[in-house]
Amino acid sequence: xxxxxxxxxxxxxxxxxxxxxxxxxxxxxxxxxxxxxxxxxxxxxxxxxxxxxxxxxxxxxxxxxxxxxxxxxxxxxxxxxxxxxxxxxxxxxxxxxxxxxxxxxxxxxxxxxxxxxxxxxxxxxxxxxxxxxxxxxxxxxxxxxxxxxxxxxxxxxxxxxxxxxxxxxxxxxxxxxxxxxxxxxxxxxxxxxxxxxxxxxxxxxxxxxxxxxxxxxxxxxxxxxxxxxxxxxxxxxx
Amino acid sequence: xxxxxxxxxxxxxxxxxxxxxxxxxxxxxxxxxxxxxxxxxxxxxxxxxxxxxxxxxxxxxxxxxxxxxxxxxxxxxxxxxxxxxxxxxxxxxxxxxxxxxxxxxxxxxxxxxxxxxxxxxxxxxxxxxxxxxxxxxxxxxxxxxxxxxxxxxxxxxxxxxxxxxxxxxxxxxxxxxxxxxxxxxxxxxxxxxxxxxxxxxxxxxxxxxxxxxxxxxxxxxxxxxxxxxxxxxxxxxx
DNA sequence: AAGTGGTCTAGACCACCTC
DNA sequence: AGGTGGTCTAGACCACTTG
Numbered sequence: 017x018x019x020x021x022x023x024x025x026x027x028x029x030x031x032x033x034x035x036x037x038x039x040x041x042x043x044x045x046x047x048x049x050x051x052x053x054x055x056x057x058x059x060x061x062x063x064x065x066x067x068x069x070x071x072x073x074x075x076x077x078x079x080x081x082x083x084x085x086x087x088x089x090x091x092x093x094x095x096x097x098x099x100x101x102x103x104x105x106x107x108x109x110x111x112x113x114x115x116x117x118x119x120x121x122x123x124x125x126x127x128x129x130x131x132x133x134x135x136x137x138x139x140x141x142x143x144x145x146x147x148x149x150x151x152x153x154x155x156x157x158x159x160x161x162x163x164x165x166x167x168x169x170x171x172x173x174x175x176x177x178x179x180x181x182x183x184x185x186x187x188x189x190x191x192x193x194x195x196x197x198x199x200x201x202x203x204x205x206x207x208x209x210x211x212x213x214x215x216x217x218x219x220x221x222x223x224x225x226x227x228x229x230x231x232x233x234x235x236x237x238x239x240x241x242x243x244x245x246x247x248x249x250x251x252x253x254x
Numbered sequence: 255x256x257x258x259x260x261x262x263x264x265x266x267x268x269x270x271x272x273x274x275x276x277x278x279x280x281x282x283x284x285x286x287x288x289x290x291x292x293x294x295x296x297x298x299x300x301x302x303x304x305x306x307x308x309x310x311x312x313x314x315x316x317x318x319x320x321x322x323x324x325x326x327x328x329x330x331x332x333x334x335x336x337x338x339x340x341x342x343x344x345x346x347x348x349x350x351x352x353x354x355x356x357x358x359x360x361x362x363x364x365x366x367x368x369x370x371x372x373x374x375x376x377x378x379x380x381x382x383x384x385x386x387x388x389x390x391x392x393x394x395x396x397x398x399x400x401x402x403x404x405x406x407x408x409x410x411x412x413x414x415x416x417x418x419x420x421x422x423x424x425x426x427x428x429x430x431x432x433x434x435x436x437x438x439x440x441x442x443x444x445x446x447x448x449x450x451x452x453x454x455x456x457x458x459x460x461x462x463x464x465x466x467x468x469x470x471x472x473x474x475x476x477x478x479x480x481x482x483x484x485x486x487x488x489x490x491x492x
Numbered sequence: 493a494a495g496t497g498g499t500c501t502a503g504a505c506c507a508c509c510t511c
Numbered sequence: 512a513g514g515t516g517g518t519c520t521a522g523a524c525c526a527c528t529t530g
Contacts (some may be wrong), residue, residue: 019518040466045496056520061497069307077497078527082466085369116409131323189312193485196431197455197478205469214480215453217435228278228312230321240435240453247431247485257499283515294501299516316509394512 024063039085071248116142129233137161152242163231187226217243262301309486317417354380367471375399388479401469425464455481
């Protein structure tokens with residue numbers, strides 16, 4: 017564990033997940049936690065801030081930190097989760113089929129999406145995800161060659177994220193996503209088991225690295241009945 | 255403005271929005287901002303944390319705070335936004351039609367959803383949202399009478415959120431949401447202009463107050479082509 | 493009045509990036 | 512080496528809730 021506040025966060029998160037604190041009850045006060053973990057109050061507060069951002073608790077001034085019902089939604093916080101990670105989490109039997117893999121100069125739309133100049137080299141990848149025997153997701157992805165100089169079909173068959181974070185030592189940091197429903201294209205119909213569905217759910221995402229570099233654009237096309245998105249949203253006051 | 259760090263946040267956010275800082279460039283260092291705003295470094299850091307959580311900047315250790323491309327997605331952060339707020343933002347001509355309004359004892363499913371005991375009184379409200387002449391959203395809502403003792407049809411026609419936050423003086427704090435696609439029900443078909451759409455996008459949300467009280471459950475049923483959801487997601491490391 | 497969280501400070505040391 | 516952000520501390524005062 018790197019930092020003290022992350023340790024405290026982990027500890028308390030585990031205790032909440034394993035129901036050592038009842039939903040609706042209060043966590044020990046910041047002062048008590050200071051005693052228990054032998055760290056300063058600001059450090060405890062950083063841990064509690066994380067817990068609250070991830071939907072474990074809600075802080076109420078003058079009262080304390082209320083433990084939330086963690087089970088109400090399965091994944092109480094949304095994140096930048098790769099297909100692989102999602103699979104491990106759900107323990108599903110999944111397969112990835114690479115149906116397109118090439119390097120090419122960026123078209124004008126591709127350049128816009130990756131914040132590049134037209135003609136800059138990009139990787140164009142299309143992958144079909146088969147879950148429990150059915151082809152349900154079509155991922156159409158663009159990667160900047162400037163960020164990922166080398167890429168192989170084999171890497172695409174496993175996990176590009178694992179390659180980027182493991183082998184290349186880069187850190188994926190955040191993503192901006194948009195979710196809409198669109199008519200199924202002939203490509204969708206060719207590569208997905210749509211079972212008569214006329215539309216697909218499209219998740220477009222722009223993924224950024226640690227150093228704020230935009231390196232990936234993805235359109236993830238889901239069969240509607242196999243799509244589910246969970247979000248934990250704090251109110252934003254302007 | 256209440257606090258110093260919120261003031262600094264507002265100031266910098268405004269300057270980023272009005273392009274006083276180029277996307278990709280660096281914000282002044284924390285030390286320089288300390289000088290400029292005459293506050294401590296921790297206060298500056300709280301403001302920068304907010305900016306980063308809202309998608310304005312990305313902090314890079316050893317380098318600085320990189321200004322992000324704010325325009326890439328229209329609403330770079332998701333929040334708990336009411337229908338009214340969304341309308342004002344989009345300046346759409348919208349109408350609300352209350353098709354159901356009653357107080358009743360909670361059924362067992364209603365009780366589960368609002369974390370109440372079966373038989374506890376709840377408000378059951380159904381509202382149809384008409385945007386630009388078309389009925390595109392059906393909201394099915396449950397409110398706890400314990401939290402909202404008085405409610406009228408008139409309030410439902412305007413904005414329940416405005417009533418709760420304005421008249422009742424309560425503060426809406428956060429929501430847990432789930433998005434799925436479901437077959438259109440006869441109710442959907444009766445009240446929405448589906449134009450042949452066979453499915454609807456369903457956003458289920460549990461809304462909480464400031465004091466961690468769960469007070470609202472909503473199933474918001476959207477005509478697919480009029481649905482759009484934008485999310486800004488930081489990577490969650492476990 | 494006592495306890496809780498919310499804000500703010502000044503100073504320290506560390507890890508990382510760039511020159 | 513110097514600048515940047517990341518972490519941590521001890522102490523202070525304020526605002527809110529509860530008895």
